[in-house]
Amino acid sequence: MSAHDGTYRTEDDARAALVASCLRMNAIGINQGRAGNQSLRWNRGAADGMLITPSALAYEEMLVDDIVWLALAATRDAGGEPAYEHSSRAPSSEWRVHRDIYLHRPDAAAIVHAHSPHASALACTARVQRHGIPAFHYMVAIAGGADLRCAPYATFGTQQLSTNALAALDARRACLLANHGLLALGESLVQALGVALEVETLARMYALALALGDPVVLGDDEMARVLARFSPYV
Numbered sequence: 001m002s003a004h005d006g007t008y009r010t011e012d013d014a015r016a017a018l019v020a021s022c023l024r025m026n027a028i029g030i031n032q033g034r035a036g037n038q039s040l041r042w043n044r045g046a047a048d049g050m051l052i053t054p055s056a057l058a059y060e061e062m063l064v065d066d067i068v069w070l071a072l073a074a075t076r077d078a079g080g081e082p083a084y085e086h087s088s089r090a091p092s093s094e095w096r097v098h099r100d101i102y103l104h105r106p107d108a109a110a111i112v113h114a115h116s117p118h119a120s121a122l123a124c125t126a127r128v129q130r131h132g133i134p135a136f137h138y139m140v141a142i143a144g145g146a147d148l149r150c151a152p153y154a155t156f157g158t159q160q161l162s163t164n165a166l167a168a169l170d171a172r173r174a175c176l177l178a179n180h181g182l183l184a185l186g187e188s189l190v191q192a193l194g195v196a197l198e199v200e201t202l203a204r205m206y207a208l209a210l211a212l213g214d215p216v217v218l219g220d221d222e223m224a225r226v227l228a229r230f231s232p233y234v
């Protein structure tokens with residue numbers, strides 16, 4: 001087990017938490033249908049790995065046994081299909097995104113990918129693809145810095161999307177994905193889902209502010225002050 005998953009006594013407990021978190025993701029309105037995916041860092045003995053949602057399965061139908069375990073090392077060089085247990089379903093098409101975040105971000109113990117309406121809509125605009133969401137509201141600090149970046153577009157399920165997302169997440173715990181949705185990570189599923197909800201809320205506010213006028217952007221000095229006192233809110 002990793003340092004972050006001590007809240008789950010068994011792998012089945014962790015799988016159940018993942019199923020519950022996916023149902024909650026749709027229930028709180030930040031995702032719909034079979035879109036999106038989630039994962040949890042979960043090591044088996046000496047093998048670093050993750051538990052990840054299966055591809056294209058409705059969350060209401062998802063059972064604990066449908067969750068897929070993937071070894072991070074075993075999948076590192078795979079250009080095609082990842083190595084997963086044959087008894088299980090195919091892992092999310094975005095397994096490369098999840099794997100690469102766990103490999104490069106020791107602070108990540110859980111990842112949420114959602115097609116939330118406002119974040120996805122903004123990520124379809126040239127303005128946000130170019131500049132991200134600036135510090136129009138101090139809560140932009142939820143992403144870990146003075147802006148919320150948007151990763152350039154790449155086809156879903158590709159290594160290029162993972163590479164783009166990892167760069168956009170540098171020193172951040174969330175980003176938008178152009179013409180696609182959002183990614184949020186955390187030290188737990190609850191935290192990652194909380195960050196995803198805040199990002200969607202910020203996106204809704206920013207869309208409203210853009211419609212009302214020219215949003216005033218907070219300066220770097222002010223955002224540094226905000227970030228210095230922000231940690232209790234993550």
Ligand code: 13P
Pocket residue numbers: 034035036037053054055056057091092093094113156157
């Ligand atoms: P999966 O069902 O394969 O996870 O794909 C959903 C998705 O959102 C792809 O980005």
